[in-house]
Amino acid sequence: MDHLSSPELLQSVRAQATLRLKFGLVVVVLMLAAVGWWGASRPENQAWEVGGIAAFYLAYNLAAYWLAHRSHLLAPRDLIVVTAVLDPLMLSAWLFIVGQASPLFVGFYLFTILGFGFRIGRNAMHLCQTISMLGFGLVAMLSPDWRIQPLFAFSHLVLLTVVPLYAGVLIGKLQHALELAERANQAKSQLLAKVSHELRTPLTGIVSTASLIEAKSSDPESIERARSIIELAMGLDLEIKQLLDLSRIEAGRDRQQDVAFEASQLAEHILRTLSPVAAAKSLTLQVITDPEISTPMLGDLQALNSVLLNLAGNAVKFTDAGSVRLRMDLLEQDPEAYRIRFSVEDTGIGIAPEFVPRVFEPFFQVETGSVRKYGGTGLGMSIAMAHVRRMGGELQVDSRPGDGSRFWFELRLQTTTMPEAATASAASRIVRGKWILVADDNRTNLLLIAQMLESDGHSVVAVDSGRLRWKRWRRRISTWCSSTSTCTTSMGRASMKPIDSGG
Known part of the structure; x- marks a missing residue:
């Protein structure tokens, strides 16, 4: 709470609510088993009282989970305060009921306290610690099983005091180290962005000069050399663009820009861009679109194009013979949205099992050393994964050496209607004399x-x-x-x- 952003805080609150719900079931089972085996703390405790506490505890866990997923009803920070107070109080009530077996469950205080510390922050942890000490103090004074052994109760109280304080120091150091790492990462991203921008400036001049030579020269060899310069410069520009994309993603400046588009636009872009490359390698490039995907969709077309072009481009790059197939399959349809699986499959070299988990790491490449056949920076897959996750999917891979690879992800895309301007011909008009x-x-x-x-x-x-x-x-x-x-x-x-x- 003292260092998390709002989205991170909401995610932590929901994760903690899920754990509380699961852990609460375990606590109820263990406590009821302890009462059944050793008996309650007082003979006058009736079964309905024990059952009532169990029911109330489960209802509390369910309510906390429900509120964690409805932040408009109770803000995450307010829910943290409420649960940091009620969690140890509920545990104290159980300890009072359990009686003779209660020393077995004192450790649950530390589990709860440290959970707040590592998930939320030190402020929430110390609030939970204070309430835990007060709750345990009341149990130690009121429960007959704790009153007869005060030193035993005092030793547990010392643990509840010392361990969270020491953990707070460690958490503070961990947060400081994390902040330093984030600053270093931001500095790296800023350096990448600056260097990439400075590289692009002369690259523009190189492309412009080569384009002028190609347009004005009558010598076939000079024209061919100019085209080679342009092609190499475009390849370098693509690598620079990936560096800029990575720096923007790591800096948190990658924003979703939803527009209306049709599946045919994705297919045309892939074919127009990669068909010449595939033809040069005698590969069959196919883009197969489910005919049921007939309605325009609303989504981040630029990011989706980038992901599919990256996946299909890699497939073409790493395939020496055979085919590359991109599919868009409709999985589900409702009146408002499609759920579509996008997949790219090739007959290329494949990926060894030990490298598959690292495919989406930035700068990772299976090839290492100074002699590399395929080239590249190793950023494409990590950028594609970041885009897919931002759009609500998860990029997955299935590959074996020699049998090719298959990458796929699923997205839910809202259906919409195309603006009139978008349905008109997109052909560019040649303009002169301006x-x-x-x-x-x-x-x-x-x-x-x-x-x-x-x-x-x-x-x-x-x-x-x-x-x-x-x-x-x-x-x-x-x-x-x-x-x-x-x-x-x-x-x-x-x-x-x-x-x-x-x-």
Whole structure:
């Protein structure tokens, strides 16, 4: 509670409520067995009293579980306070009833106290500890079985005092070490993001230069070399994108962006992207969509495309002969949603059993050393797993060496209707003869982008994104912006936005 975020706190409260419900059944069975074997603390305790306490204790556990899953009725922090008080009081009532066998169950106090400490935090733990000591003190004073052995009761009270205090010190050190690790991880993510951004800036210039050479050269060898440069640069850009994705995920900035889409859009994207690669290796690439998936869906199309492209791309990469098959199968359907299984299966090299549990670890690769056949950073699978979990699924794998691999996950996607604009033709219209403002911090990229646009017949104004130069040029281009609101700057990155000149 003293260090957890709201989602983490809610998750901890629900996990503790589930454990309390299961553990409560064990406690009831053990306590009733102890009463049945050794008898109750007082002869006048009737069976209905013992049964009533058991029923009340189970009802309390059920109520705590019910409230933990309905945070709108009782906030998680309030539920923590309530259970930190009632848990030890319920245990004290049991100890008073059990009588002669009660020393066997004093350890349940420590189990409850430390559970609050490790799951929630030290504040909740010390609250539970205080109530436990008060509850046990009352039992020791009022129960005949504890009054006859005061030193025994005092020794247990010392345990309830010392052990949680020592545990609190250890938990504090553990939390401090965790905070240091999180800071180091954030620093690593920031470094990855900065380095990746700095790599992308010259990479833009490389691609632009190669594109200009390809467009203007009449020498076939020069054109082929330019295409090779572009292809290699695109591969490097993909690796950089994965580094940026990882840093964004680890920093908690990966947000779900739901849009309406159709299954055919996923299939077309995979085929359009991977068919040339598969054809170059003489592989059969299939995308099979269940015909029952006929209604548009609402989901994070970009993340889903990224996951499927990663899985299918890896399948193509690690398959030297045979086929790669992507399937979208409808498992369940209700009036509001589909439950779909997405799977990618290949006839590739497969994965050894000892490596399967580590497939989704960042930077993990089966191949090691300086001589590697397949390349890559080893980030794709960990990023795919993060996306799938954020969308409510779990990415799974089944693979054997030599028999290929199968990756799959299931998602529940809400059905919807496509906006009219989305159902129209998505074909891009070739535009020429426009006034275009290009702003970029990097002068080399700025000139190259301007040259590429001028070669397409546009009139270009090229400025860096400094505010002084932007103000200087704003008066010159103000008449070109009369019919559009897209005449804005994008500080720190290339900005290419068409300015409608009315024709």
